[in-house]
Amino acid sequence: MHKVLLAFGLCLAATANAQPASGQSGSAHAISGQANETPSSAAYRNERFGFQLAYPSAVFEPGEAPEGGQGMVFTSRDGAAKLLVSAGRNTTGETLKSYRRFVLSKTYPDAHVEYAPVRTSWFVLSGTNGNTMFYERITFRCGGKVIYGWQMTYPAAERETYDPIVEAVHRSYRPGNGEGGNCG
Numbered sequence: 001m002h003k004v005l006l007a008f009g010l011c012l013a014a015t016a017n018a019q020p021a022s023g024q025s026g027s028a029h030a031i032s033g034q035a036n037e038t039p040s041s042a043a044y045r046n047e048r049f050g051f052q053l054a055y056p057s058a059v060f061e062p063g064e065a066p067e068g069g070q071g072m073v074f075t076s077r078d079g080a081a082k083l084l085v086s087a088g089r090n091t092t093g094e095t096l097k098s099y100r101r102f103v104l105s106k107t108y109p110d111a112h113v114e115y116a117p118v119r120t121s122w123f124v125l126s127g128t129n130g131n132t133m134f135y136e137r138i139t140f141r142c143g144g145k146v147i148y149g150w151q152m153t154y155p156a157a158e159r160e161t162y163d164p165i166v167e168a169v170h171r172s173y174r175p176g177n178g179e180g181g182n183c184g
Helices: 096-107 156-172
Strands: 027-030 041-045 052-056 060-062 071-076 082-089 112-115 122-129 132-141 146-155
Touching: 052 156, 096 122, 096 132, 132 156, 146 156
Parallel strands: none
Antiparallel strands: 027 041, 041 052, 060 071, 071 082, 082 146, 112 122, 122 132, 132 146
16 A cells, blocks of 8 residues: 555545445434534444544535545535545554655645644645645544544635535544554
8 A cells, every 4th residue: 555544635536436345334324403513414434443524415425435444435416526534554653744744745745735733643734736625634543553534625716615614524523543443
């Protein structure tokens, strides 16, 4: 596999045209009335790695999942935006800092990064890459053994529509506690 299990622009984007994996480990279902969700939201929970988030079901449809139950690709109904969610073992021992450098160099080499906070166990990269807006959140858990993340890309011209969606997804996102709920 490439450098690490996750680099959304490289690994998950490549699955955007793939067929759903048989026995995929994740579910999406409509919900309403729960905190931190948009009025017509649905929940996605990844059973294998235990992470979850809510997304607006009126905008995004669940689609293809990469092999091995590591996440899901959601596409806007008009095909203009993508929401990618994934998790995987950090098999190469990347640090948060080295992984951030990798994502910047491989996924966003020519991007204009507008927002990029870094904390002890997570970072965000957000900005424009040509005419496309991106927001990517990466979280290291289990002492760096597991990497969780999600990324949304959408046309910069539709920022007024999608920026509030990014905020809602961000508020609902909950990384898991390792594969099968076990960091060990």
